Amino acid sequence: MSILLQNAPEQEADSLPHLLARLQDRTARIGIVGLGYVGLPLALQCSAAGFPVLGLDIDKEKVGRLNNGQSDIEHIPSRRVAELREGGFEATVDFSKSGEADVLILCVPTPLTRHREPDLSFVISTVEHLLPYLRPGQLLSLESTTYPGTTAEEICPRIEQAGLRVGEDFFVVYSPEREDPGNATYGTANIPKIVGGHTTACRQAGVTLYGQIVETVIPVSSTQVAELTKLLENIHRAVNIGLVNEMKMVADCMSIDIFEVIDAAATKPFGFTPYYPGPGLGGHCIPIDPFYLTWKAREYGINTRFIELAGEINQSMRDWVVSKLVEALNSDGKALRGSRVLVLGVAYKKNVDDLRESPAVEILSKLLARGALADYSDPHVPRIPKLRQHSLNLSSVPITAASLARFDAVLLLTDHDRFDYELIRQHARLIVDTRGRFRRLDARVVSA
Amino acid sequence: MSILLQNAPEQEADSLPHLLARLQDRTARIGIVGLGYVGLPLALQCSAAGFPVLGLDIDKEKVGRLNNGQSDIEHIPSRRVAELREGGFEATVDFSKSGEADVLILCVPTPLTRHREPDLSFVISTVEHLLPYLRPGQLLSLESTTYPGTTAEEICPRIEQAGLRVGEDFFVVYSPEREDPGNATYGTANIPKIVGGHTTACRQAGVTLYGQIVETVIPVSSTQVAELTKLLENIHRAVNIGLVNEMKMVADCMSIDIFEVIDAAATKPFGFTPYYPGPGLGGHCIPIDPFYLTWKAREYGINTRFIELAGEINQSMRDWVVSKLVEALNSDGKALRGSRVLVLGVAYKKNVDDLRESPAVEILSKLLARGALADYSDPHVPRIPKLRQHSLNLSSVPITAASLARFDAVLLLTDHDRFDYELIRQHARLIVDTRGRFRRLDARVVSA
Numbered sequence: 001m002s003i004l005l006q007n008a009p010e011q012e013a014d015s016l017p018h019l020l021a022r023l024q025d026r027t028a029r030i031g032i033v034g035l036g037y038v039g040l041p042l043a044l045q046c047s048a049a050g051f052p053v054l055g056l057d058i059d060k061e062k063v064g065r066l067n068n069g070q071s072d073i074e075h076i077p078s079r080r081v082a083e084l085r086e087g088g089f090e091a092t093v094d095f096s097k098s099g100e101a102d103v104l105i106l107c108v109p110t111p112l113t114r115h116r117e118p119d120l121s122f123v124i125s126t127v128e129h130l131l132p133y134l135r136p137g138q139l140l141s142l143e144s145t146t147y148p149g150t151t152a153e154e155i156c157p158r159i160e161q162a163g164l165r166v167g168e169d170f171f172v173v174y175s176p177e178r179e180d181p182g183n184a185t186y187g188t189a190n191i192p193k194i195v196g197g198h199t200t201a202c203r204q205a206g207v208t209l210y211g212q213i214v215e216t217v218i219p220v221s222s223t224q225v226a227e228l229t230k231l232l233e234n235i236h237r238a239v240n241i242g243l244v245n246e247m248k249m250v251a252d253c254m255s256i257d258i259f260e261v262i263d264a265a266a267t268k269p270f271g272f273t274p275y276y277p278g279p280g281l282g283g284h285c286i287p288i289d290p291f292y293l294t295w296k297a298r299e300y301g302i303n304t305r306f307i308e309l310a311g312e313i314n315q316s317m318r319d320w321v322v323s324k325l326v327e328a329l330n331s332d333g334k335a336l337r338g339s340r341v342l343v344l345g346v347a348y349k350k351n352v353d354d355l356r357e358s359p360a361v362e363i364l365s366k367l368l369a370r371g372a373l374a375d376y377s378d379p380h381v382p383r384i385p386k387l388r389q390h391s392l393n394l395s396s397v398p399i400t401a402a403s404l405a406r407f408d409a410v411l412l413l414t415d416h417d418r419f420d421y422e423l424i425r426q427h428a429r430l431i432v433d434t435r436g437r438f439r440r441l442d443a444r445v446v447s448a
Numbered sequence: 449m450s451i452l453l454q455n456a457p458e459q460e461a462d463s464l465p466h467l468l469a470r471l472q473d474r475t476a477r478i479g480i481v482g483l484g485y486v487g488l489p490l491a492l493q494c495s496a497a498g499f500p501v502l503g504l505d506i507d508k509e510k511v512g513r514l515n516n517g518q519s520d521i522e523h524i525p526s527r528r529v530a531e532l533r534e535g536g537f538e539a540t541v542d543f544s545k546s547g548e549a550d551v552l553i554l555c556v557p558t559p560l561t562r563h564r565e566p567d568l569s570f571v572i573s574t575v576e577h578l579l580p581y582l583r584p585g586q587l588l589s590l591e592s593t594t595y596p597g598t599t600a601e602e603i604c605p606r607i608e609q610a611g612l613r614v615g616e617d618f619f620v621v622y623s624p625e626r627e628d629p630g631n632a633t634y635g636t637a638n639i640p641k642i643v644g645g646h647t648t649a650c651r652q653a654g655v656t657l658y659g660q661i662v663e664t665v666i667p668v669s670s671t672q673v674a675e676l677t678k679l680l681e682n683i684h685r686a687v688n689i690g691l692v693n694e695m696k697m698v699a700d701c702m703s704i705d706i707f708e709v710i711d712a713a714a715t716k717p718f719g720f721t722p723y724y725p726g727p728g729l730g731g732h733c734i735p736i737d738p739f740y741l742t743w744k745a746r747e748y749g750i751n752t753r754f755i756e757l758a759g760e761i762n763q764s765m766r767d768w769v770v771s772k773l774v775e776a777l778n779s780d781g782k783a784l785r786g787s788r789v790l791v792l793g794v795a796y797k798k799n800v801d802d803l804r805e806s807p808a809v810e811i812l813s814k815l816l817a818r819g820a821l822a823d824y825s826d827p828h829v830p831r832i833p834k835l836r837q838h839s840l841n842l843s844s845v846p847i848t849a850a851s852l853a854r855f856d857a858v859l860l861l862t863d864h865d866r867f868d869y870e871l872i873r874q875h876a877r878l879i880v881d882t883r884g885r886f887r888r889l890d891a892r893v894v895s896a
Binding site: 148149178180183185186190191192194216218220221222224225226228229230232233235236237239240242243246247249250251253254255256257260261262264265267268269270271272273293296297300301302304305306309313 | 596597626628631633634638639640642664666668669670672673674676677678680681683684685687688690691694695697698699701702703704705708709710712713715716717718719720721741744745748749750752753754757761
């Protein structure tokens with residue numbers, strides 16, 4: 001038996017100890033599938049840990065840019081991609097190369113369909129593209145946010161149908177990404193990594209992998225626990241933002257400044273965590289992820305009422321903000337139609353360039369549809385590209401005393417630090433402020 | 449004019465500078481109205497700061513006990529009340545003595561009526577009891593939790609009708625209590641104190657008062673802001689507990705341990721704050737306060753939907769817990785009727801003796817009403833006194849191996865640290881656990 005093994009390294013390759021050894025000495029090749037906001041930082045981190053890294057993506061242009069050492073993510077400088085290339089990284093659209101990888105980490109999008117149901121098509125098609133090349137001894141980790149049961153019900157059965165035995169000669173874990181683009185303190189390296197395995201052996205492989213790459217690994221008892229953990233984090237945010245948006249509307253009726261109230265409450269040293277209102281939720285996570293649980297819960301006959309309510313309130317903020325702008329213009333005797341309105345900030349959150357699900361884009365569209373002469377200014381977004389549901393074709397207007405004075409109102413939606421708030425305060429004719437940046441300055445400021 | 453003033457110190461007494469001086473040199477006499485969970489710790493703190501303190505309450509027995517140096521609050525030892533007495537403190541039911549006080553701080557209950565509407569009767573009747581004795585130069589501070597507008601709409605007009613001019617010869621502030629009984633880190637002295645004044649002069653008086661008594665004072669721009677601040681803090685808690693209770697029910701259907709999920713999510717170093725599920729909300733604040741805003745918001749035609757939903761979910765937990773117990777007994781072939789059930793913990797939260805609004809009391813009643821032979825054990829509550837809506841007439845059962853073995857099930861509702869969990873684990877026949885204390889121990893544990 002031992003002689004046979006010595007003569008047959010291909011056989012040995014499918015054992016867990018072999019994989020663990022290659023992870024521990026960092027010779028295992030890591031294939032990262034999906035090279036976006038999650039996959040690219042992860043590729044950098046794996047490479048920094050000394051692993052050979054292969055990048056897989058279906059987007060030929062992105063693959064070309066990365067191979068040319070160019071980043072298309074604002075907070076990742078091209079210099080770091082160039083260094084990654086020099087470290088041996090290669091990006092490819094050829095999924096047959098996945099067979100060369102010992103580890104496959106899936107970082108593909110999990111959006112919603114137009115009917116607000118989970119769209120697993122990127123996950124499923126990625127698995128199906130990989131299937132012909134999967135081989136014994138590999139570890140597959142899904143990082144995309146999804147509902148509890150996805151790994152066990154959608155990933156593992158497909159792998160087993162291809163003849164591999166999950167937990168014996170192939171290993172599957174779920175380990176949710178927790179990226180927070182623009183966060184200066186926490187990134188891939190120092191955000192603790194949750195790992196749930198399909199079996200104990202799977203979990204051991206996953207914990208060993210991520211233990212080489214990030215500072216802290218948190219093993220949990222199942223892929224379902226890991227899946228629900230990520231959803232709970234984002235449900236918590238969506239609901240707390242929904243709550244504070246509702247509180248903003250209540251306080252507004254009572255002529256109370258909600259930002260002052262939140263700041264005062266935040267002085268309580270226990271039991272309170274401040275969340276801030278805004279023009280609605282944006283980004284690729286918070287407005288979307290919670291509904292993955294809503295959909296799955298229906299299978300058990302349960303409604304996720306907090307998620308539904310938060311979605312409803314957060315979605316309604318767009319119209320509420322527009323109505324506050326209409327009111328403010330009306331006080332100046334102006335209709336929205338024909339008024340010149342400058343939207344400040346179109347990214348979904350401050351200090352990033354990301355337009356995904358940004359409420360500002362939808363508010364801009366609403367303003368234009370109602371006849372406003374609307375423009376925008378965003379130091380992070382020089383122009384608004386054609387998006388799935390919008391084709392605005394606008395470019396960022398530089399902010400100057402003269403340009404500000406041309407507008408009947410400015411509408412602050414995303415409070416980037418790069419804005420010159422003092423200049424805006426001095427020269428804007430009317431300020432409608434959804435972020436509490438200008439509050440209590442003077443009569444020209446309306447909170448929304 | 450200056451001669452007149454020198455000859456008429458009674459006239460001088462109504463000026464703000466005179467009051468401020470007496471606050472600053474701590475000669476001002478502080479009258480505290482309502483000597484319960486809020487008023488008594490505050491009296492201790494005022495006395496510790498060197499102020500002469502007068503206690504006013506309508507409860508003759510309480511006044512008698514305090515004057516005898518006895519505490520009726522578990523976490524305040526009688527020794528401290530005795531020291532308070534030695535420091536010159538006196539409690540009285542005679543409201544005419546309030547005229548001797550320079551400051552009147554109202555710490556009276558603000559419960560809900562049976563129809564879940566604000567019950568301001570204690571506040572209003574207190575003010576009316578004080579009215580005949582109010583005099584120029586006094587500062588009145590309301591600390592009771594209430595809706596925005598209470599101080600301006602209910603307190604100030606009554607004072608002005610009595611001939612005093614608020615902001616000129618009489619001063620009114622709202623400064624919410626933020627007590628957290630059982631909190632070993634934060635108490636009256638080091639919890640920052642929010643102060644909103646009816647006028648700028650009022651606020652100055654309030655800030656000066658509390659600046660002598662507590663470490664940090666947070667002035668806000670109005671009594672309404674201060675009122676909403678306290679409500680927001682407790683609404684935040686009620687909603688987050690409601691959310692996690694809903695998540696518990698969802699996770700339960702999916703056979704996922706919600707406590708494991710929460711602990712895993714809590715490893716995220718930003719953007720997530722853990723809240724824990726339980727058998728429903730209790731205490732004198734969290735289940736009650738939010739509905740003060742709900743009621744006031746209706747005046748403006750707005751619904752506070754998160755508050756309503758949280759109330760509904762948190763209230764429903766009682767029945768859900770009972771149904772989980774019924775299911776667990778049923779698995780053992782037993783009906784609830786005739787089964788011996790031991791409820792562990794009846795206080796509304798751990799390590800306190802407070803039964804107010806405790807879901808455990810209601811669950812105990814439900815069990816008895818359905819024919820269970822129910823008992824309870826609580827090291828902090830030797831017997832359950834007659835409460836407004838219950839007359840259980842039960843005494844705490846000591847926990848021993850033998851006593852545990854007599855029960856068909858134990859139901860953990862409040863996880864006091866003083867319970868011997870290992871003894872319970874060893875000897876209980878069936879454990880229904882609403883606090884995640886026994887999870888994943890063995891098959892005899894059912895989470896609820």
